[in-house]
Amino acid sequence: MWIVEFDGGRVLRCEPNDFGDPSVIAGPESATEPNALGYVDGPARSARFNKLHNLVIDAEDVLYLSDHANHSVRRLIQTTDGEWMVDTYAGQGKAGPATNNVDRRDATFHEPISVTLDAEGNRLLIADIGNQVVRSIDLSSGLVTTLAGRTSKLKDPRAVDLDGNRRLLVLERNGNRLRRVESNGDITTLAGSGKKGTADGDAKQASFNGPKHMDVAPDGRVYIADDVNHLVRVYDPETDVVQTLNLGEYTLRRPHGVCVRGDQLYIADSFNHRILRIPLPKK
Secondary structure (H helix, E strand, C coil), X not given: CEEEXXXXXXXXXXCCCCCCCCEEEECCCCCXXXXXXXXECEXXXXXXXXXXEEEEECCCCCEEEEEHHHXXXXXXEECCCCCEEEEEEXXXXXXXXXXXXXXXXXXXXXXXXXXXXXXXXXXXXXXXXXXXXXXXXXCCCCEEEEEECCCCCCCCEEEEXXXXXXXXXXXXXXXXXXXXXXXXXXXXXXXXXXXXXXXXXXXXXXXXXXXXXXXXXXXXXXXXXXXXXXXXXEEECCCCEEEECCCCCCCCCCEEEEEEECCXXXXXXXXXXXXXXXXXXXX
16 A cells, blocks of 8 residues: 655555555655655655655556645656656646646646546546646656646546546535536536535535545445545445445544545545545445
């Protein structure tokens, strides 16, 4: 399991089934040491990041990181001799507009906040929240294009993912909605009235408050980290209903991430400084 720290500027790894102290792979040894944050490429332990939000791993075990305050997508690669190296995959280290059809080395971003891969693993999908768009990078050609937000507008696209039919889903932080990008570029609201609240039930009447992240399970249900509500919500496209996930004994504090793996749900319980693992609910 891989973890990124927003304030600590570190990339951490836990070995399978070992949830003790994680190993620091990139960034400073301690999250509290001076100059823990910054913008430095090179050997992983000397590298510096600024407000990491999430990561995704491709088929070659290359990690792509959304380096929010450095306005860049960073890359973490293990060399043939086992050393880890960090470079800047896309972005200039400063905020810039969402120019379309540009090489990754020339592209600019404005606070990229979420990265994931398309179904084939050929393209990075990026929530470029400061530019209010979703962009992609072709991993073969390096071409950066804008997928959503140029004509039909988005309101703070915070996370992106694909549904079972490979359609692009976008979670809006300040829009408090889950949306889908249609093949013609139109954007449809799947869940969320746009108002702040905790209402469950009919998806379009349900309410969220600053949702931060999502993951689509193999059965199609969408798990949403509903940050300001301190909840995990579940949108079921079959029933068109939103429900609050029952976490039993656990109480969350500003959850910023969710991840479905197998029959387990992992939750980044950010302000409690912990990762939770719970069984996925059965349908």
